[in-house]
Structure formats: structure tokens, C-alpha cells
Amino acid sequence: MSGSNAHDIAARHVAPWPVDARVATLCDIRDSEGGALDSAIVTLFEAPNSYTGDTVVEIATHGGDLTPALVIEQLVASGARPAAPGEFTRRAVLNGKMDLLQAEAVADLIDASSRPMREAAVRQLDGGLSRRVLGLRSAMLEIESLIAYDIDFPEEDEGPVPRDRILEAVDAARTSLEQLLATVPRGELIRSGAAVVIAGEPNVGKSSLFNALVGRSRAIVTDVPGTTRDAIEAVIDGDRWPLRLIDTAGMRDTTDTVERMGVELSQDHIRAAHVVLACGDSATAMENVLTQIAALGTAAAVIPVWTKCDLTSPTQLAREEENAVPVSASTGAGLRELTARIDDELSNRYDSGGTDAPVVTRARHRAILEAAQVELSAFRRGWISNELPATVAAVHLRSAVHSLEELIGSVDVEDVLDRVFSSFCVGK
Numbered sequence: 056m057s058g059s060n061a062h063d064i065a066a067r068h069v070a071p072w073p074v075d076a077r078v079a080t081l082c083d084i085r086d087s088e089g090g091a092l093d094s095a096i097v098t099l100f101e102a103p104n105s106y107t108g109d110t111v112v113e114i115a116t117h118g119g120d121l122t123p124a125l126v127i128e129q130l131v132a133s134g135a136r137p138a139a140p141g142e143f144t145r146r147a148v149l150n151g152k153m154d155l156l157q158a159e160a161v162a163d164l165i166d167a168s169s170r171p172m173r174e175a176a177v178r179q180l181d182g183g184l185s186r187r188v189l190g191l192r193s194a195m196l197e198i199e200s201l202i203a204y205d206i207d208f209p210e211e212d213e214g215p216v217p218r219d220r221i222l223e224a225v226d227a228a229r230t231s232l233e234q235l236l237a238t239v240p241r242g243e244l245i246r247s248g249a250a251v252v253i254a255g256e257p258n259v260g261k262s263s264l265f266n267a268l269v270g271r272s273r274a275i276v277t278d279v280p281g282t283t284r285d286a287i288e289a290v291i292d293g294d295r296w297p298l299r300l301i302d303t304a305g306m307r308d309t310t311d312t313v314e315r316m317g318v319e320l321s322q323d324h325i326r327a328a329h330v331v332l333a334c335g336d337s338a339t340a341m342e343n344v345l346t347q348i349a350a351l352g353t354a355a356a357v358i359p360v361w362t363k364c365d366l367t368s369p370t371q372l373a374r375e376e377e378n379a380v381p382v383s384a385s386t387g388a389g390l391r392e393l394t395a396r397i398d399d400e401l402s403n404r405y406d407s408g409g410t411d412a413p414v415v416t417r418a419r420h421r422a423i424l425e426a427a428q429v430e431l432s433a434f435r436r437g438w439i440s441n442e443l444p445a446t447v448a449a450v451h452l453r454s455a456v457h458s459l460e461e462l463i464g465s466v467d468v469e470d471v472l473d474r475v476f477s478s479f480c481v482g483k
């Protein structure tokens with residue numbers, strides 16, 4: 056319970072009342088008639104030294120469905136009310152215990168379905184992204200104050216602040232924004248998982264490979280079954296990246312309308328993939344699939360996979376192994392090597408920024424950073440061309456600063472708070 060009367064409400068149901076704040080105390084929990092409900096650990100927090108910044112009581116009852124519900128019922132009868140989704144964290148933001156970026160990190164940490172997502176959330180919770188954004192904001196405020204001089208002394212050709220110095224500062228801020236925006240693809244990969252499409256002619260063993268990879272995965276995060284003709288997806292926890300495995304319909308020319316749809320669908324998947332596993336169980340099948348993928352012009356990393364390697368003679372395999380990763384869904388051979396190879400391809404492409412730099416993982420952040428970038432560029436153009444009076448150019452700068460403040464939640468943005476916290480689970 057969080058709020059100024061939290062202790063008063065709890066005191067009607069908790070005995071003995073804990074002597075000290077922030078000390079876990081074993082207490083009896085009673086209903087309004089004094090009947091015993093539970094024996095529970097009660098911890099008091101005095102404002103502002105709590106998660107929300109309010110006065111807080113934490114009651115750790117025994118588990119199950121009934122006991123906690125009965126205790127809550129009693130507290131509500133005594134004047135408490137159930138919290139709205141994310142209300143505790145919302146209060147923490149409003150009370151200045153954390154900024155909006157950190158609050159979002161709390162939600163991301165709870166929702167994290169892969170280790171990279173969890174790591175990014177922990178770093179954001181720690182304030183890594185906030186510090187970057189605050190640094191950018193103060194750089195822009197600095198530029199604003201330089202311009203203020205220029206506006207105050209318009210009659211001087213070269214005001215007290217050289218125009219080049221302002222331009223340099225603007226360009227430094229743009230570079231910093233660009234660097235943050237450059238982490239967007241990595242952030243999307245972390246949030247949604249890398250699309251790993253299993254492609255190949257019918258019967259080369261795609262579905263078997265899909266099942267084998269899902270089967271050996273430590274954690275299957277989601278399982279999205281489709282029809283046999285449709286693509287089937289499952290998100291598995293790769294070693295470094297969450298992998299969204301997609302089993303597609305076979306690639307071959309066909310006149311069957313339903314199967315044709317399946318083929319077109321798999322072509323779309325291949326075009327949008329991060330990684331394509333080009334599967335073949337013979338030299339011809341391998342050549343065909345690689346030709347078809349090349350014709351689609353995908354930007355994905357293409358990994359040739361020699362399927363059913365348990366059926367291939369060792370001499371043949373030795374020849375093929377140079378190019379393709381040999382796997383067998385039947386024996387499990389090569390599956391670990393294949394996952395490692397997928398991880399490597401993704402790391403080569405998306406690890407460039409260093410793994411502990413802040414990452415932009417939310418669409419909200421991306422949109423705001425892009426808006427700030429646009430305003431900063433508009434300012435720069437106006438400033439260089441001298442077409443705009445400095446006061447007008449400065450409006451763009453102000454908008455950019457305001458964007459960053461919205462990002463971090465330091466301006467009054469009730470609707471932003473509503474949107475962010477509506478996605479929270481109840482009780483956080």
C-alpha cells in the first residue's frame with residue numbers, strides 16, 4: 056500500500072505494529088473483528104524513502120489465492136483501493152524517484168523474454184539512457200544560451216559568440232543523436248527477436264529442423280502455430296539473441312493456389328528476414344534454394360544448411376561442409392554449431408555499438424529522437440543560411456529540447472504517462 060494514510064489503514068490489521076521502518080517484522084494480520092487472517096512479514100517505509108516515494112507498507116502474506124485476497128479485502132474495507140496498472144511506478148515518476156525512461160525499463164524488465172532484452176532493460180533502469188539524453192539536453196541548452204547572446208547583440212557583425220562555435224556545438228549534438236538512433240536496429244532485434252527463416256524445397260527437412268531447434272532450446276518463449284501451408288513461428292532463446300524461427304512453405308513453382316499462397320508468403324518472409332537458413336539435402340536442392348534466395352534480393356545473412364547429414368556419405372559431406380553447416384534433425388548433429396553460426400552472423404551485423412552502450416528499444420523513443428533530429432537540422436539550416444532571424448531559428452532548438460524532456464518525462468505530459476503506464480501489469 057502506498058499513500059499518506061497507508062500506515063493508518065494497515066495499523067487496523069497489523070499487530071504488533073513494527074517498531075522500525077525498513078525492518079522486516081513478523082506480525083499477525085487480523086480482520087476488522089480481530090480474527091486471525093495470517094502471520095506475515097510487514098515492512099514500513101516512510102516517505103520519501105520508498106519505491107513510490109510515498110509512505111508505504113509492504114505485507115508479505117503466505118501465498119495462494121485466498122489469503123492474499125482476504126487481506127486485500129480487509130485493507131480495502133478500511134479505506135485502501137486497488138492500484139491501477141503501473142500506478143506504483145507512475146507515482147515513483149511523479150515523486151521524482153525515477154524518470155520515465157527508467158519506468159519503461161521496469162515494464163521491459165518484467166516483460167523481458169530474452170537475456171539481451173533483460174540486459175538492455177537493466178541498463179536503462181540504471182539510468183544509462185537517461186544520462187545520455189540528459190547530456191544531450193544540456194548540450195542543447197548550452198547552445199540556446201549562446202544564441203541568446205547573439206540575439207542580444209545583433210548589431211555586432213561577429214557577436215560575442217563566434218557563429219562557428221554554435222555550429223560546432225549543433226553538429227556535436229546531431230552526432231550524438233545519430234549515434235543513439237543507430238542503435239534502433241539492434242534495439243528492434245533485441246525486442247522482437249531476429250527473424251530466422253528456414254527456406255528450401257519441399258521435403259528437404261525444414262519442419263524437422265524447426266522442431267529440432269525448438270526442441271533443444273532451453274526456453275521456448277512463444278509458440279505461434281499456423282496452418283500447414285502458412286508459416287509457423289517460435290521464439291527461442293539463442294545464445295546471444297532471441298531468435299524468431301519461421302518455418303515456411305516449400306519453395307517451388309506450383310499451380311496449386313493454396314500452396315502458391317504459401318510460397319509467396321515464404322518469399323515475403325525471406326525478404327524481411329535477418330537470417331535465412333538455406334536448406335538442401337542434395338547438391339541440386341542446395342543450388343536451387345540458393346539461386347531462388349539470390350533472385351529475391353534479401354538483405355539477410357544467408358547460411359547454407361546441409362540437412363539430413365546422417366544420410367550423407369562422409370566423402371560427400373567433406374565436400375559440402377566447406378560451404379554449408381551440416382545438420383541432422385534425426386540425430387541432433389550440428390544443431391549447436393548452427394545456433395552459434397546464427398548468433399555470430401547477427402553479432403557481426405548488430406553488435407557494432409559496443410554491448411553496454413544504451414540501446415533504443417521502444418518505438419516511442421525512436422519517434423522522439425527522430426523528431427529532435429529533424430528540429431536540430433531545421434535549426435542548423437536556418438542558422439547557416441542566415442535566412443531566418445536568430446529568434447526564429449531558436450524555435451527549432453526549443454522544440455528539440457522539448458522532445459528530449461518529453462522522452463525523459465521531465466515536462467508535464469499526462470497523456471504520455473497514460474500511454475506508458477496503460478501497458479503495465481497491475482501491482483507494479
Ligand SMILES: Nc1nc2c(ncn2[C@@H]2O[C@H](COP(=O)(O)OP(=O)(O)O)[C@@H](O)[C@H]2O)c(=O)[nH]1
Pocket residue numbers: 255256257258259260261262263264305362363364365366382383384385386
Ligand atoms: N534421416 C533423416 N530424415 C529426415 C531428417 N529431417 C527430415 N527427415 C525426413 O525428411 C522428410 C521431410 O521432412 P520435413 O521436415 O517434413 O521436410 P519439409 O517439407 O522441408 O518441411 C520426412 O520424412 C522426415 O522424416 C534428418 O535429419 N534425417
Ligand SMILES: [Mg+2]
Pocket residue numbers: 261262263303
Ligand atoms: Mg514442412
